[in-house]
Amino acid sequence: MIRINLAPASTTKSSSFTLPGFNLGLLFGGLALLLVLVLGGWWWSLSSEIKRLNTEIAENKKQEEQLKVVIAEGERYRRDKEALERRVNAIDLVARQQARPVYLMDALLDQLPKDLWLTRMEEKATQLKFAGNTYSSTSLSDFMSNLKASGKFKDVDIVDAKQDLTKSPRLITFEVIARFEP
Numbered sequence: 702m703i704r705i706n707l708a709p710a711s712t713t714k715s716s717s718f719t720l721p722g723f724n725l726g727l728l729f730g731g732l733a734l735l736l737v738l739v740l741g742g743w744w745w746s747l748s749s750e751i752k753r754l755n756t757e758i759a760e761n762k763k764q765e766e767q768l769k770v771v772i773a774e775g776e777r778y779r780r781d782k783e784a785l786e787r788r789v790n791a792i793d794l795v796a797r798q799q800a801r802p803v804y805l806m807d808a809l810l811d812q813l814p815k816d817l818w819l820t821r822m823e824e825k826a827t828q829l830k831f832a833g834n835t836y837s838s839t840s841l842s843d844f845m846s847n848l849k850a851s852g853k854f855k856d857v858d859i860v861d862a863k864q865d866l867t868k869s870p871r872l873i874t875f876e877v878i879a880r881f882e883p
Contacts, residue, residue, distance in 0.1 A: 805829075805881050808854070812847035814840040824881075830860070831877045838862075841875055854879040 813819070817840040821832040835841050841862065848854040860876040 804853075808851060808881070812844065812851055812854075814843045814847070816840050817844050827880050829854075829879050829881050831879070833875060835873050835875065836870055838873060841873060845877060848877075848879055853882060855882055856880050 809819075809822075814835075816837060817833060817835040819831055819833040821830075823830045835844075841859075845857050845859065848857045857877065857879040860878055862873055862875040864871050864873045
């Protein structure tokens, strides 16, 4: 038997939930697959970056070891250079100041009497101190007169003069100060 419904279609809406026309399992599966691919790509990029950085660190350590030798050689060169510069400066200073002691000794030798000898000579700032021995006070007086008369020694004065009466011959020990102006 065949039935035909001639009644109009019902216009009442039903409040029932209807599923969409596509499968949500496939959607979430695709999203999970996409998440796995993104995380896998991120992990792969991080691991390749780690490998690259480890390689770079190893190369830098090799280069550091090579440069340590160069740095040590440079430091040794710098120390040697500074020592050499100190020596050159000392030689230069001695060379510049060499004329004064030569003039001083030359001027002093011309003023020494025969029976007087110097045992010590000190220079502090501009003052000279001569210490020595003689057998006669006349020689000491002649020495001081000669220093004054030379014109190169100024402010000549006797500081100390002692004669040892217990010894024979009687030796006079003296100290004289003066300023040298070449």
